[in-house]
Amino acid sequence: MAEPRLSHANSSSQTSGVSSCVAENRSEGDKRFVEGSIVRITMKNFLTYDFCVVYPGPNLNMIVGANGTGKSSIVCAICLGLAGRTAVLGRGDKVGLYVKRGCPKGSIEIELFKSSGNIVINREIHVENNQSLWTINGRHSNQKTVEEEVKSLRIQVSNLCQFLPQEKVGEFAKMSKNELLEATEKSVGPPEMYTYHCELKNFRTKEKELENVVKEKANFLEKAKLRNERNKHDVNRYYEMKRHLDVIELLEKKRPWVEYETARSDLEVLKREREEAKRHLNTLKQAQAPTRKRIQQIEDKLNPIEAQIKKKTLQKEATALDRKDNELLAEKKQLSEVKGKKRQLEQKISTKLDSLRQMENSAIDLRKIEEETKEKIAAVNVQKVKISFLNQWCESTVAICSN
Numbered sequence: 027m028a029e030p031r032l033s034h035a036n037s038s039s040q041t042s043g044v045s046s047c048v049a050e051n052r053s054e055g056d057k058r059f060v061e062g063s064i065v066r067i068t069m070k071n072f073l074t075y076d077f078c079v080v081y082p083g084p085n086l087n088m089i090v091g092a093n094g095t096g097k098s099s100i101v102c103a104i105c106l107g108l109a110g111r112t113a114v115l116g117r118g119d120k121v122g123l124y125v126k127r128g129c130p131k132g133s134i135e136i137e138l139f140k141s142s143g144n145i146v147i148n149r150e151i152h153v154e155n156n157q158s159l160w161t162i163n164g165r166h167s168n169q170k171t172v173e174e175e176v177k178s179l180r181i182q183v184s185n186l187c188q189f190l191p192q193e194k195v196g197e198f199a200k201m202s203k204n205e206l207l208e209a210t211e212k213s214v215g216p217p218e219m220y221t222y223h224c225e226l227k228n229f230r231t232k233e234k235e236l237e238n239v240v241k242e243k244a245n246f247l248e249k250a251k252l253r254n255e256r257n258k259h260d261v262n263r264y265y266e267m268k269r270h271l272d273v274i275e276l277l278e279k280k281r282p283w284v285e286y287e288t289a290r291s292d293l294e295v296l297k298r299e300r301e302e303a304k305r306h307l308n309t310l311k312q313a314q315a316p317t318r319k320r321i322q323q324i325e326d327k328l329n330p331i332e333a334q335i336k337k338k339t340l341q342k343e344a345t346a347l348d349r350k351d352n353e354l355l356a357e358k359k360q361l362s363e364v365k366g367k368k369r370q371l372e373q374k375i376s377t378k379l380d381s382l383r384q385m386e387n388s389a390i391d392l393r394k395i396e397e398e399t400k401e402k403i404a405a406v407n408v409q410k411v412k413i414s415f416l417n418q419w420c421e422s423t424v425a426i427c428s429n
Contacts, residue, residue: 032237058084058085059084059139060084060139060141060173061139061141061179061180062138062139062140062180062181063081063082063084063138063139064083064104064136064137064138064139065081065137065138065139065144066079066081066082066135066137067079067080067081067082067100067104067107067134067135067136067137068080068133068134068135068136069099069100069103069132069133069134069135070132070133070134071126071129071132071133072077072099072100072103072124072125072130072133072134073096073099073103073124073126074094074095074096074099074104074126075096075099075117075126076126078096078100080100096193096408098192099145101115101191101192102115102124102191103134103136104136104183105183105191106121106124106134106149106151107134107135107136107147107149108136108147108172108176108181108183109147109149109160109169109173109176109183109186110183111184112124114183114184114191115191116191120156121151121156121158122151122152122154122155122156124151125151125153126300128337130152130153130154131150131151131152131153132151132153133148133151134148134149134151135147135148135149137179138176138179138344145162145163145175145179146162146163146164147160147161147175147176148160148161148162148164149163149172152289160172162175181387190417245427268407294401387412
């Protein structure tokens with residue numbers, strides 16, 4: 027039999043009969059609650075409620091009512107009472123906005139079922155500074171401790187698959203299949219399911235990375251094989267070139283020996299040719315001995331004649347040199363006479379120049395004298411004019427006096 031639920035809106039008390047009925051039936055319903063189930067919700071000065079207590083049942087719970095009767099207020103109380111963020115509700119961003127208008131503070135108290143003993147979480151909200159005071163089973167606590175306690179009971183207020191406010195329905199509809207699967211795993215699955223799922227995704231990611239690495243290695247192997255095939259001909263050519271280089275090196279080592287043998291054979295040939303040339307030279311010397319003797323006799327006769335010719339030639343050259351010396355002496359004498367005449371002419375020219383300079387100086391003096399004379403004549407003429415003027419004046423004066 028389902029547990030009766032009681033809600034009080036705009037009321038601060040309830041009848042003793044109903045309370046006793048609820049208390050009796052709760053003990054029977056507790057056996058069907060699961061860990062983390064909400065057993066009681068109490069709201070004071072919260073949104074539309076002055077005071078309200080809600081007792082949810084262990085099975086499906088439905089809240090039915092007209093618009094504005096406070097159905098969403100209960101949802102907000104569940105979210106905020108279980109340390110949920112205001113952003114989850116999609117309404118006001120400050121927790122003080124959820125306190126009933128005109129009240130300085132409000133509170134939410136939620137009782138959660140736990141086999142070892144129920145947990146009562148109380149949140150007192152102050153409007154002035156938007157602060158909250160938390161208690162767990164009557165002991166002061168903080169929001170982080172409450173979040174850990176709620177998480178231990180597998181309550182996920184931020185999971186839209188477990189807690190879906192009406193303002194978040196559009197966001198829920200936009201979730202992808204992967205996001206819905208992960209949210210569902212977190213909501214209804216065991217705690218390790220989502221962990222295993224994440225590990226599985228990581229393994230799949232690593233598998234793809236390894237597959238890509240394998241593909242890259244396979245491509246590299248194929249390219250390496252092709253490159254190896256291309257290089258195979260180059261390697262064969264390289265070994266062939268190395269064989270040729272070895273042969274060349276061996277031949278280079280043998281080259282001095284071959285050159286020595288060639289030079290030695292050439293030397294033998296030259297020695298034979300030299301011996302033959304010596305023999306031929308001796309034969310020619312013997313054949314030319316009479317001719318050479320005759321040439322020597324002729325040279326002996328020519329030597330005195332050449333000496334006499336040289337002597338006569340030297341005498342002629344000495345005579346010619348003497349004649350040249352006499353001619354040079356005569357020319358030197360003429361040159362000295364010419365130089366003397368030149369000096370005399372230069373002296374005469376300098377004398378003439380001096381006389382010309384004196385004449386020029388005298389001409390300058392004459393010009394000065396002439397200018398001075400002209401000045402004196404002009405001065406005399408001026409005096410004459412003055413005297414004639416005075417004579418005229420005197421004559422006129424005398425004539426005036428005589429009259």
